[in-house]
Amino acid sequence: MITKMHVENMLQEYMDDTVDSYRLIDNSWEDEHRYVAIVSMTSGENIVLKCYSNSYTDSSKVDGWAHLASVYRRNGIATPQFYCSKNGAYGSVMTIDNKQFHYWAEEFMTAKTIDDLEIDLEDLGSEFLYQLGACIGSMHSAAKRERIEYAWSSPYVLLDSDEENYSDALSWYEQLRHSPADVRLVEEIWEIYNRKRKQLEAIYPSLPAGGVQGDFSTNNILVDEEKGFAGIIDYNLAGNDKFVTYLMQEGIFLSFECYRKEWLHREKCAYMEQRFKQFYSGYTQQYSLTDTERGAVNMLYNIIRPFRMDKVDTTLRIAEEGLWQEVNERLRWMHYELTRDDILEFLES
Template sequence: MSAKTLDDLEIDLEDLGSEFLYQVGACVGSMHSAAKREGIEFTWSSPYVLLDPDEENYNDALTWYEKLRHSPADVRLVEEIWEIYNRKREYLEAIFPSLPAGGVQGDFSTNNILVNEEKGFAGIIDYNLAGNDKFVTYMMQEGIFLSFECYREEWLDREKCAYMEQRFKHFYIGYTQQYSLTDAERGAVSILYNIIRPFRMDKVETTLHIAEEGLWQEVN
């Protein structure tokens, strides 16, 4: 192929502009629109489906909770966050059946995203993990991963996080311009952001590493 992956070219996603994330989001939206329109489905799920019995999000959140609830961290804060997290998950479980689903690519990562010689978005490869998922949950998980975690280090300060949020918005706009969200999907977006963004593996590992260093004010 004339185009190469980000990893092949050793390009860090954080060094590419927000327009690149917009293009990736538009590609995801186009694929989901096609899957929904053509009824593309599999007889199996993709590997990272939210609310599955062994899903990573809940396991990472539980690890965060178990590590901090008996630590010098602000336990009342930890318990409050854990209660909010579970309350939002229960809401998501209630609306989950109403969310459209179908075939998704299954593994959006920097070794599957193609770029051209001008470092512009050129396509997606590697569908070996393709399967069924809820379109909106897959979009949110992949968008958050690409916009926040494909960086040389996870940032915790508000200014840099706000910058990454703007990048995520570009991804989201690109997606929604190609895929029309239903009312149920639109209502799920904030809930999905609330439970995915703080509890992705890299975010949890960063927080727990700071806890190991005894920086409890920063943990709080």
């Protein structure tokens, strides 16, 4: 769908230069069209052009993402600069095959992502987790200090109308409540989960919120030659979120889920918890949690950790295979994580 002529036209909107060569990355799926062109210009410089047609990208959001990235850059965070077009806006619009596309231009970052380098996060030491936490803490401090807020939310916000966490938990409950699994335990877990969500709802309005990058994942985390943290890219999921919720969601994902093999037994979980502690320590070095935010840490852990999508999907897959003893073992693990009240104390010890 995207041709060299389209790339040339997009480039001309931002630069007085021409395309020497380019590499087109097609990240399209279902009803979304998402293209990224890594362009080498005749001047010898490189630039990144992004061209999206979907339900959540528009010019006002591109302007908002560009502002967030500029705030981060002013605060010492390594992230791409967004370039202004010749008409003074960051986002531009073009029609391709009767579809409206929003496109924009970003600085090309020479460092590679974790995924580009085919590095497993588990092979990077706990100091790397500290650096990731510190980066997110710096981001949140900058957004809070400069009062960066949006009219739209980041996609993975808790207590949202179409949130992923509750959808996954509900799917888990509906598929196991009448199964050969330990139904008493299923019902108890479901009751505790919903009770903790109610507790979170009570304090949710008082939790500080603002603009967040939205997708702190291994395909967006840059690594230097010494395998140290080198920056963050990609803002197309940036939006509003509660800072402490974002901390916990990304921290749990990066500290507990990015492993070649799933680990649930205590020895391995204790190792991952130490990595999470490093992440949290890095974050709190840069962002001072309020007492209300600190009070939310335990219940956020309880709600998020056992009901991560991959945990739910694995449990339901094992149930489909009829391995009910293993399912019940996973239920006991879920109950343990759901009822823990020692997380904040551990993280701050």
